[in-house]
Amino acid sequence: xxxxxxxxxxxxxxxxxxxxxxxxxxxxxxxxxxxxxxxxxxxxxxxxxxxxxxxxxxxxxxxxxxxxxxxxxxxxxxxxxxxxxxxxxxxxxxxxxxxxxxxxxxxxxxxxxxxxxxxxxxxxxxxxxxxxxxxxxxxxxxxxxxx
Amino acid sequence: xxxxxxxxxxxxxxxxxxxxxxxxxxxxxxxxxxxxxxxxxxxxxxxxxxxxxxxxxxxxxxxxxxxxxxxxxxxxxxxxxxxxxxxxxxxxxxxxxxxxxxxxxxxxxxxxxxxxxxxxxxxxxxxxxxxxxxxxxxxxxxxxxxxxxxxxxxxxxxxxxxxxxxxxxxxxxxxxxxxxxxxxxxxxxxxxxxxxxxxxxxxxxxxxxxxxxxxxxxxxxxxxxxxxxxxxxxxxxxxxxxxxxxxxxxxxxxxxxxxxxxxxxxxxxxxxxxxxxxxxxxxxxxxxxxxxxxxxxxxxxxxxxxxxxxxxxx
Numbered sequence: 001x002x003x004x005x006x007x008x009x010x011x012x013x014x015x016x017x018x019x020x021x022x023x024x025x026x027x028x029x030x031x032x033x034x035x036x037x038x039x040x041x042x043x044x045x046x047x048x049x050x051x052x053x054x055x056x057x058x059x060x061x062x063x064x065x066x067x068x069x070x071x072x073x074x075x076x077x078x079x080x081x082x083x084x085x086x087x088x089x090x091x092x093x094x095x096x097x098x099x100x101x102x103x104x105x106x107x108x109x110x111x112x113x114x115x116x117x118x119x120x121x122x123x124x125x126x127x128x129x130x131x132x133x134x135x136x137x138x139x140x141x142x143x144x145x146x147x
Numbered sequence: 148x149x150x151x152x153x154x155x156x157x158x159x160x161x162x163x164x165x166x167x168x169x170x171x172x173x174x175x176x177x178x179x180x181x182x183x184x185x186x187x188x189x190x191x192x193x194x195x196x197x198x199x200x201x202x203x204x205x206x207x208x209x210x211x212x213x214x215x216x217x218x219x220x221x222x223x224x225x226x227x228x229x230x231x232x233x234x235x236x237x238x239x240x241x242x243x244x245x246x247x248x249x250x251x252x253x254x255x256x257x258x259x260x261x262x263x264x265x266x267x268x269x270x271x272x273x274x275x276x277x278x279x280x281x282x283x284x285x286x287x288x289x290x291x292x293x294x295x296x297x298x299x300x301x302x303x304x305x306x307x308x309x310x311x312x313x314x315x316x317x318x319x320x321x322x323x324x325x326x327x328x329x330x331x332x333x334x335x336x337x338x339x340x341x342x343x344x345x346x347x348x349x350x351x352x353x354x355x356x357x358x359x360x361x362x363x364x365x366x367x368x369x370x371x372x373x374x375x376x377x378x379x380x381x382x383x384x385x386x387x388x389x390x391x392x393x394x395x396x397x398x399x400x401x402x403x404x405x406x407x408x409x410x411x412x413x414x415x416x417x418x419x420x421x422x423x424x425x426x427x428x429x430x431x432x433x434x435x436x437x438x439x440x441x442x443x444x445x446x447x448x449x450x451x452x453x454x455x456x457x458x459x460x461x
Contacts, residue, residue, distance in 0.1 A: 052374050054360040062352035062379065084381045084403060090356065091376035095412070096437070118380070 023100050024093055024112055024139060025131055037131040037139035044108035046135035051111070052090070058111065059134045062088055065113035069130040072138045078128065080117065089114045109134045162309045164227050164234040166194075166277035170209035179203075180236045180277070181219070183226065191216065196237045227276075229308055231315035232256075238275035238282045240291050254315045254385075255284060256308060257340055262298040273315075276305060316340050317385035322406065322443075324456045327434055332456040333427035335443045339385060344447075345404030351446040352379055352407070358448040359409040366424065371417035372440060375410045382406045405446045413438040427453040 021038035028034045047059040066088060073080045080086060093101055093110040104110065117128030131139035166180035180194040185202045192200040205216050218224035227234065231254035256273035261283060274289055275282035281301075282291045294302065307313040316339025326332040337345070356377050363369045381403040413421050413429070418438045422429045428441045443451040 052356065052360060052377070054357045054364060057353055062350065087378055087380045088352070089376050089378040090352075091378075 021140065022103055022105075024104070024110070024133065025091075025114065026094065026097055026100060027129070033143050033145060035129070036142045036144065038142060039131075039133045039137050039139045041105055043133050043135045043137040044105050047109050047133075049107050050109050050134060058090065059109070060113070060132065060136055062090070062113065064136065065132040066115065068132050068136055068138060069113075069115045072130055073128070080128070085118050087116045087118050089116070112139075161223060162225050162227055163278050164276055164309070166234045166236040167279045170212055172207050172209055174209075178236045180234055181226070184220070194236065197235065227309045229311055229313075229315065231317070232308065233275040233282075234277060235275055236277055238289065238291070240282070240289050243284065243287050243289055253318045254339070255318055256304075256313065256315055259304065261292075261301050263292070263296050264298060273305070273308070276308070281305065314343075316343060320382065320385045323383055325441075325453075326456075327430045327439075329433040330431040331427055333453040334456045335451045335453050337382075337445065337451065341445075342382065342385065342404060343402075345382075345445055346402040348404065348446045350379065350405050351448070352377075352405075354448055355379075355405075355407040355444045355446060356409070358450065359407070359442050359444050362442065362450050363409075363411065368417035368420045371414040372411040372421070373414070375412050375439065377407065377409045379405055379407055407444040407446070409442045409444070411440045411442070413440055425453070427455065 020041045022041050022044065023036045024039050024044070025037040026034055027037075050056070050059055052058070066086075070080060090111060091114055092112070093104065095101070101110070111134060113132045115130045115132070129141075133139065164180065165182060167178070168176045169179050169181075170176055178195070180200070182192045182194055182200045184190075185192055187202070189206070190202040190204055193203045194200040205213065208216070215224065219226075233254065253274070258270060258272050260268050260270050262268045269283075269285055271283040271285040271290075273281055274284045278294075280291045280293045281297065282289050294305070297305075304313065308315070318339060319336045320339055320342045321334040321336035324332045324334055359377065360374070363372050363374075366372075382405070384401050384403055415438070418429075421438070421440055422432075425440055425442075428443075430436070430439045443453070445451055
């Protein structure tokens, strides 16, 4: 009976752990707000640790990442068909954000794609920034006052 | 067919620049460019020098020119509409002014070998075309060559250019002025021809990244530079203005190439050396944040050098 409880507890624990999000990236917009980009912890374990090196392709290509972002944007009703308004960055968790790095799974891939909107359209301005993990997951965003 | 002016050997195409020596009713001649009809049909719009076109009465022109205006009216004769082609009747000859060299807004034909009727060859680019002559940029000097002195091949090229079969390019396209806070402003530039070639190429993210990483790896302090981000954007469009042409004939929507910027964090021990190698692209000593270096790459994998921004404007 105790064993059954333990198993149940483990199952519950695991499902909670599965849903746990970690902050992969934090960006600051001016002084007022900061945006945290969260991905499920397990997403970071899905791909091998990767560091940029000549001749070693990223686990997810720029085109795959852009395709994922376009779908995510469309789901939010945003039109980002115009490439001239996008900036696509391959970047990593800011090495100076030590607190964030401590909470990431050890040895995980800290690189990701960030797609930012550069245009002036009122509908998209400020709103548009998508993060895609190397496993292809789109991060959820949490806006918080930076101070 | 109507003759469009002195020295015009190819008016039979029906496409002319309208820029030439015009004969006036009082027996004088004027170097003007006909740019179209005014609202009042008795007048035409004419450009002289760098000024905006102004109205002139057709009756002030010689009788033989009246037939030319009639041909324009009937559509037998058409004005060149090649985007970016300069047709200033008074384009300056001689050494290109310094400010113009720095001006990203000036457009030319492609670099090609020109041959005069005596067989002499020279490499240059067309900077201005009239119905009488072609102004060629050779090195940094502009020479005006009468069309009748050019070879058949050159005339065929000019015909293509007038008919839209060939295009013009911005002399230089730059990314605009960049500077690190407290650092010297700089820009990164490519020729208009390279811009057009890159635009056809499309995105090349991973290969451009490999080029940057190899480039940094080849430097002595390469292992002290750590990639922070690698960003792809489209290059800004070439300017829509044209210094020597008041007509807005520059392409409205030029196809744009991808541009890549890599940012590297520099370890303290490599800071001084990085500043020596990349004086403009490295954060200055006064920079408050972590020392950083920016490297620019084109989609064809060429590393682009930063140049001091020229702040002098005409």
